[in-house]
Amino acid sequence: MYSKLKSAFIELSEQGRLLEKEVNITAKQLSPREAIGETLRKDFPLLHGKESLMQADFKGALGQAFTDMPGNFNGKIKEILDLELSNNGERALFIATLNAVMRYMNRVDKTIHCKNEAPELCANEIVKNIINKYGSDITLGIIGFQPAIIDNFSKNLLPENIRVTDLDNDNIGKEKYGVIVWDGRKMEKEIFKTCDVLLATGSTIVNNTLEQLTVNAEKYKKPLYFYGTTVAGPAAVLNLERLCFQAS
CATH class of the missing domain: 3.40.50.11590 (Rossmann fold)
Structure with missing residues (x-):
């Protein structure tokens, strides 16, 4: 399955000549307000540190991925494509970036988590x-x-x-x-x-x-x-x- 995603990502990147472009990914345990806003319901896993939201920013297009292994990355798309995807942290980096790039190229929408009500x-x-x-x-x-x-x-x-x-x-x-x-x-x-x-x-x-x-x-x-x-x-x-x- 990940081989299919990598192949699609490589093809997409080559079409857009994106392999040398910088991609900035920021991952941290967001505050409740940052992650999901103000909600009446208080038992979302995101509000209790069970998960973190990783966000990739590619030329203003944002993609996100939930993970229990957040981390920081600053680099190029080709570095993301070189990841072995052997743990949740690497897979989250890859997926967040894929979502951001596909959003940038108008291949997907609704890549940013909803908030409040x-x-x-x-x-x-x-x-x-x-x-x-x-x-x-x-x-x-x-x-x-x-x-x-x-x-x-x-x-x-x-x-x-x-x-x-x-x-x-x-x-x-x-x-x-x-x-x-x-x-x-x-x-x-x-x-x-x-x-x-x-x-x-x-x-x-x-x-x-x-x-x-x-x-x-x-x-x-x-x-x-x-x-x-x-x-x-x-x-x-x-x-x-x-x-x-x-x-x-």
Whole structure:
């Protein structure tokens, strides 16, 4: 999967003669206001230091990626393309830069995380989109703890018809909005077996679990959607279904 992304990135860079251009990437643990603004809901992982938001700036075009291994970089695109992508930090650098460059070349949009009341509005739109297409009697799988999405679905579907997996030990086994959170490492196949439709966080492209999700979706013949800004560029390159309504 990353070989496809690298090939697409190289082709894009060659078309735009960008390989020698400087790209500035800044990564830090943003303050709540910087990351997501002022929200009534206080259990977003971003607000508790579980993740950081890495941002790449390429000639004013911004791309972002969530990661648990933030770092700083100043250099050229060809240096990004030389990364081995062996850990979450390198993959986040690569994805943030890919998103920024694709945004610069008008290949993708909605690469900047939404703020304030917008995450709640986006969650509501995602719920409406899925229910309008598949009905309200489905069993839904949500891969990755995103409280606004889980809460909004729990108000529109029966709690027993919602499955949630996560990799954070602080969430696993806990009841969140009427739903017990499963261990994503142990239940990655079970959630596909037992659900009609799957919705996954786009940050799976950084923690290197996205490819297995697509394999399971194909194996069990289940529709799979990704949400968020991290997956903006990868979704376009890999022809993935993406839901992201309030990002800029």
